Amino acid sequence: MAEWLRSAPRRLADPLRALRDPGMWPPGRIAGESLLGVVLGLLAAGIEGLGGEGIVRVVAVALAAVVLSLLRRVLPATVLLVSAAGSTVLFGLFPLILLAAWSAGRRISHVGKALGTFTLAYVLDFGLSFLRMPLSSPLSLVLTTLTLLVVDIVPGLAGRYWSQRRTLLDTLRQYNAHLLRERAMIAGQARLRERQRIAQDMHDSLGHQLALISVHTGALEVDRELTGRQREAVGVLREASVAAMHELREVVGLLRDGTQAPDHEVYGVHGGHGGHGGHGGHGGHGDHGNHGVHGAHGVHGVHGSAAPRPGSGSQALAAMGAEEATAPSRGVAGIESLVTASRNAGTDVQLRRSGEPRPLPPTADHAAYRIAQEGLTNAHKHSPGASITIALRYEPDSLVVEVANGPVPATAADDARKAVSGGQGLTGLGERTRLIGGMVHAGPTADGGFRLAGVLPYSSPEGGAPSPSPEDPWAAPAEGPFVAPTDDVRRQIPAGSPGQSDPVIYRDGLPKELARAMSKNNRSSGIAIGCGVAAALALLLVAALVGMGIFLAGEANKTMIEPKQYDEVKVGQSEAEVRKQLPDGDSALPSDLATDLGKGAPPVPEGATCLSLESTEMGSSWDNSPVFRFCFKDGKLIEKKSFEVKP
Numbered sequence: 001m002a003e004w005l006r007s008a009p010r011r012l013a014d015p016l017r018a019l020r021d022p023g024m025w026p027p028g029r030i031a032g033e034s035l036l037g038v039v040l041g042l043l044a045a046g047i048e049g050l051g052g053e054g055i056v057r058v059v060a061v062a063l064a065a066v067v068l069s070l071l072r073r074v075l076p077a078t079v080l081l082v083s084a085a086g087s088t089v090l091f092g093l094f095p096l097i098l099l100a101a102w103s104a105g106r107r108i109s110h111v112g113k114a115l116g117t118f119t120l121a122y123v124l125d126f127g128l129s130f131l132r133m134p135l136s137s138p139l140s141l142v143l144t145t146l147t148l149l150v151v152d153i154v155p156g157l158a159g160r161y162w163s164q165r166r167t168l169l170d171t172l173r174q175y176n177a178h179l180l181r182e183r184a185m186i187a188g189q190a191r192l193r194e195r196q197r198i199a200q201d202m203h204d205s206l207g208h209q210l211a212l213i214s215v216h217t218g219a220l221e222v223d224r225e226l227t228g229r230q231r232e233a234v235g236v237l238r239e240a241s242v243a244a245m246h247e248l249r250e251v252v253g254l255l256r257d258g259t260q261a262p263d264h265e266v267y268g269v270h271g272g273h274g275g276h277g278g279h280g281g282h283g284g285h286g287d288h289g290n291h292g293v294h295g296a297h298g299v300h301g302v303h304g305s306a307a308p309r310p311g312s313g314s315q316a317l318a319a320m321g322a323e324e325a326t327a328p329s330r331g332v333a334g335i336e337s338l339v340t341a342s343r344n345a346g347t348d349v350q351l352r353r354s355g356e357p358r359p360l361p362p363t364a365d366h367a368a369y370r371i372a373q374e375g376l377t378n379a380h381k382h383s384p385g386a387s388i389t390i391a392l393r394y395e396p397d398s399l400v401v402e403v404a405n406g407p408v409p410a411t412a413a414d415d416a417r418k419a420v421s422g423g424q425g426l427t428g429l430g431e432r433t434r435l436i437g438g439m440v441h442a443g444p445t446a447d448g449g450f451r452l453a454g455v456l457p458y459s460s461p462e463g464g465a466p467s468p469s470p471e472d473p474w475a476a477p478a479e480g481p482f483v484a485p486t487d488d489v490r491r492q493i494p495a496g497s498p499g500q501s502d503p504v505i506y507r508d509g510l511p512k513e514l515a516r517a518m519s520k521n522n523r524s525s526g527i528a529i530g531c532g533v534a535a536a537l538a539l540l541l542v543a544a545l546v547g548m549g550i551f552l553a554g555e556a557n558k559t560m561i562e563p564k565q566y567d568e569v570k571v572g573q574s575e576a577e578v579r580k581q582l583p584d585g586d587s588a589l590p591s592d593l594a595t596d597l598g599k600g601a602p603p604v605p606e607g608a609t610c611l612s613l614e615s616t617e618m619g620s621s622w623d624n625s626p627v628f629r630f631c632f633k634d635g636k637l638i639e640k641k642s643f644e645v646k647p
Helices: 002-019 027-050 055-071 076-086 091-107 111-132 138-152 154-221 228-257 313-326 332-344 362-382 410-418 424-435 507-557 563-568 575-581 593-600
Strands: 349-354 388-394 398-405 439-444 450-457 481-483 504-506 609-615 625-633 636-645
Touching: 027 055, 027 091, 055 076, 055 091, 076 091, 076 111, 091 111, 091 138, 091 154, 111 138, 111 154, 138 154, 138 507, 154 228, 154 424, 332 349, 332 362, 332 388, 362 388, 362 398, 362 424, 362 450, 424 439, 424 450, 575 625, 575 636
Parallel strands: 349 388
Antiparallel strands: 388 398, 398 450, 439 450, 481 504, 609 625, 625 636
């Protein structure tokens, strides 16, 4: 208790400091609060003035209503309690209760505090009203209870409903904005994945074919059987193909990472030596070339031209390009055709298999083909004439694809040094295998050669990622990254695209994200339920108020008559006839009319019984009530009088 008393000044200073904060009073709020204060002050002054109170009390109550109206924003509970207690004595504060209850319902966020505040306000209002005017019947107790509930509770419920609805709408707006941002991010990631896929396809296929065109035209350009005009046309064609490779290299760089390729890089071709003569042709040296066309993609059987020498990298690449164009499969089954093409070009290539072959998903199968193709291409380009070994090892959990070549022969060292690469092939392979849960390693060997190896995981027996247990087919597998397979729709996210851009999902974060989303949903559901309960209670109380009004109107008609009815009754009529024309005066409403008649009514005739009814018209003053009295004796109406009493 002592601690609470010591902290009371601080608790009071904080709301007052907030009330003086300029940010709390924008121009619109100042205008609205000023108008509201004037209205409340006038209502308070009018109610007190009608009660015949002095000018000092009228002004004091009006000022109190204005001050409490301003304080309700920072002290909603206090203002409600003060208004509820004060309105039982100062009737001018009655309109303030409605506003204070509305404000308290809006601003008291804690449910327990709000419930305690409204309960205490009702108890104060009811208790002080009972002490001031004791209730004379059970019905009056019920009516007073309902009236105070409507006055003290209904505005609070309405304010709380409005506040929770506003909070719910704000939450929905924030959630919608979050979804829009997330959708934009997912769309951006999808576009990035598609750009990377396009760049990879352009590197693997289109660049390869452009290199073949460049090498073919380079071989034709040195053909001695061509005329000068034909040789010039072929040179223009070669220049165009090389320029196309330059532009392709730049486009691939922009698509992949948004950066322009360096000017000195060329898409996998470089100027080099022409080979020995082909069928029926003579050997000869080709130019190094201004456009940097390397003999990396030689051609077969250009009659009478300077064709590549047997076993060179250019001849092997040419054969690989022709074989790739007609290959029925770009998977593990197509690696044999790549090896055959290289062997036909005179390159020493060995293909070794070990382990029991197992099926791969389409993405991994295609990645295995690309690893073998990239390894052969790099070996022919950078180590022409070196022996090449391709190994396919089926391990228990993955397929290992390995391409290794020996050191560069001394006769081809010059060509190897002149080879220039864009560096996108290995980067693309690394990204491709990462997306399917594998990995790629590339590096020199101890004997001076080079080794490229890729590890590609198998699919599950159902053809997808690690499958759930048979007991619970919807259970999540073990934590860790996995790739949604193309034939498992249940495990794919809408933002991902099947095939080369399958999304990698990290399960470690899923429980936290789900818990966060469920927490938001629970809060939103709680707000929605609170709004529904508040609305239902408000409707019930309004219905009770309407029913009470109808009941009160009916009961009031039993104790009141119009002046016209009074004039129609004549002295001397039988009591039965008169009572038939008038209400019986038996009402369930509490009435102090009998007490008031004893204070200032005319005396009752001796031996007579009287029926007193109130008039529906107003009296001569606010404080006076007009009354009609009918007195009976010996079965006849012997007197009727009209007078006013002051309650």
